[in-house]
Amino acid sequence: MARIPNNELDRLKREVALVRLVESSGIELKKHGKDYLGLCPFHDDKEPSLVISPDKNLWHCLGACNEGGDVIQWVMKRQGVSFRHAVELLKGGDAALSVPATPVKRNTTAKHSMPLAADPDDQKQLAVVIDYYHDTLKQSPDALEYLNSRGLGDAELIDCFKLGYANRTLGYRLPARNRKAGAEVRGQLQRVGILRNTGHEHFSGSLVVPVIDGDGLVTEVYGRKILGKRLRKGTPQHLYLPGAHQGVWNAAALADSEEVILCEALIDAMTFWVNGYRNVTASYGTSGFTEDHLTVFKQANIKRVLIAYDRDEAGNTAAVKLAEQLQAEGFACYRLHFPKGMDANAYALEVRPANKSLGVVIRSAEWMGDGRSGERASDLTSLDPAERLATDGEAGTLRQGRLLGTSSNEANTLPPLAAESQPQVEEPQVKIEAPSPKPETPPLPAAAVPPAPENPEHPEVTDHEINIEY
Numbered sequence: 022m023a024r025i026p027n028n029e030l031d032r033l034k035r036e037v038a039l040v041r042l043v044e045s046s047g048i049e050l051k052k053h054g055k056d057y058l059g060l061c062p063f064h065d066d067k068e069p070s071l072v073i074s075p076d077k078n079l080w081h082c083l084g085a086c087n088e089g090g091d092v093i094q095w096v097m098k099r100q101g102v103s104f105r106h107a108v109e110l111l112k113g114g115d116a117a118l119s120v121p122a123t124p125v126k127r128n129t130t131a132k133h134s135m136p137l138a139a140d141p142d143d144q145k146q147l148a149v150v151i152d153y154y155h156d157t158l159k160q161s162p163d164a165l166e167y168l169n170s171r172g173l174g175d176a177e178l179i180d181c182f183k184l185g186y187a188n189r190t191l192g193y194r195l196p197a198r199n200r201k202a203g204a205e206v207r208g209q210l211q212r213v214g215i216l217r218n219t220g221h222e223h224f225s226g227s228l229v230v231p232v233i234d235g236d237g238l239v240t241e242v243y244g245r246k247i248l249g250k251r252l253r254k255g256t257p258q259h260l261y262l263p264g265a266h267q268g269v270w271n272a273a274a275l276a277d278s279e280e281v282i283l284c285e286a287l288i289d290a291m292t293f294w295v296n297g298y299r300n301v302t303a304s305y306g307t308s309g310f311t312e313d314h315l316t317v318f319k320q321a322n323i324k325r326v327l328i329a330y331d332r333d334e335a336g337n338t339a340a341v342k343l344a345e346q347l348q349a350e351g352f353a354c355y356r357l358h359f360p361k362g363m364d365a366n367a368y369a370l371e372v373r374p375a376n377k378s379l380g381v382v383i384r385s386a387e388w389m390g391d392g393r394s395g396e397r398a399s400d401l402t403s404l405d406p407a408e409r410l411a412t413d414g415e416a417g418t419l420r421q422g423r424l425l426g427t428s429s430n431e432a433n434t435l436p437p438l439a440a441e442s443q444p445q446v447e448e449p450q451v452k453i454e455a456p457s458p459k460p461e462t463p464p465l466p467a468a469a470v471p472p473a474p475e476n477p478e479h480p481e482v483t484d485h486e487i488n489i490e491y
Contacts, residue, residue: 025108026162030093033111037092039078043071046099063088063098109193112160143213146206147239150215153194154185154229161186164228167247171288172370175295182271182291185229187222187244191215214242214262224260226252230287232268240268241305243287259286259306266305269313274299275321282357282383283310285330285339289365293329296369296376298383307331307339315350327386329357331364344389355386360486372489381480381489 040057044050050057050073061071061082070084081089088098096107158164158179164186168174178184195210196203210216217223227244234240244260246252270290275281278300284290290303302317304310307330318326326347330336344354359368359382368382369375481488 025105029112029162030108033093033108034078034091037078037111038075039080039092039095040073040075042092042095043073043080061086061088105190106193109190143209144238146209147213147215147242148237150191150210151183151185151229151231151239151242153191154187154224155179155183156185157188157190158184158186158228161188164188164247167228171292171366172375173288173291173295178291178295183231183233185231186247187224187227187229189222189225191222192220214264223262227260230270230291232270234268235273241266241270243305245288261305266309266311267313269302269311269317271299271302272317272321275302275317275323279323280325280327281318281321281323282327282329283314283343284365285336286364289329289331292366292369292375293379296379298379301329304330304343307335310343310346318347318352319350323352325353325355327355327357327383328389329365329382332359332361336364341389348390354389356389357382357386358482358487361484372487377491378487378489381487385480385482385487 040050043057043059046062048059048062048071050059051069053072055074055076057073057075058069059071059073060066060069061084063082064084064086066084068084071080071082073080079089079091080095088094090098092111093104093107096102096110097104100107100110102110165174168179168184195206207216207220211218211220214223224242224244226248227246230243230245231239232241232243242262246256246258246260252258269275270287271294280300282290282293282298282301284293284301284303285307287303290301293301302314304314326344328340328343330340330343340356344356347354357365359365363371365379369379372378480490
């Protein structure tokens, strides 16, 4: 479970007025000098022995129980709950803190307001859980720090995709398990995969990324553990709902472009998105390209797929296999190359500014076909200009914004890069090894929201690294 920050505890101890908290539970207090006196609820008190010190915001019983402490200890003792549960109650200013002034036994009923009640609709329950996780993330320093460390702390990203955090407090929002309603809700959440059979939260300790379709239905949920090296050995860092993957993340944005960037992981896809490349989605791992992805690509009239899988053995192998599948369906496929061993997120964090460095990778995309476009259409002039990537039997390879393997006529018809619609910048001087001099041609269009990346000075790409000078 995530640690509660000390500054949050100090704030509660300082800002929650103990006198008001005690009186709200039905205990009458009388002024006695600088302090207040009242009957202690924790033993059979006949004479006032409970002392409240407003200046220190502390309480102490001078009678038989001899209990004492701050506002957190008061809620723990008065409500019969754990330390963390008491903190959650105080943070929420929960009305359940007001209870009759009677001696307290250990309580088995959750004291929070309970957003989750018995409901036959699984989607409604999922939506409530996603909203709860979303609110939890916004109040969690640990989760926000993790997002910032990955370059994903953008408020628009968090709200647009309802990013959340599961910190094991969901159980406090459920009816008690020894009540009928509590048993029903827990059974339902186990069925949809939010809770495990043990009753523990499936995504505990994870950044939560829901996949939501155009009708607002939650089709899949991805969880990424944020503790990293502090996890027990063997703990999986990537989690999904049980069963087959369903849905496509960010599917609605794909209808605005003929080109899609396809990542291996949602963290990488969000990296492109937050840096201005909104026509992006992700598989569910190297083997997680589904029929849903294929259907969405066809419905959106996608023509080009830029495969941005990790630059490792698994990613390279999966990219080649996927390209064969997509080309058989009529899509033109290109490989985005990061330095060996890196993924999109690691690269964006390493080479700043990220929006420009990712733009270089996009404009350096490598054609994954066999060098001939005839498989898609016999007449090259009938193709979209950006698809005419290879003639003369050579692979059309995009290197540093230069397209190899195109004829001079084709070069004159290729559309300009989106960035070239911005104020003109000095054209980078790039050395390209080619069998013979080729005419300069604009690069493959990379769909990015304005402002588009400017061309960097002298980018150099090798098998091991990409060097960029600014």
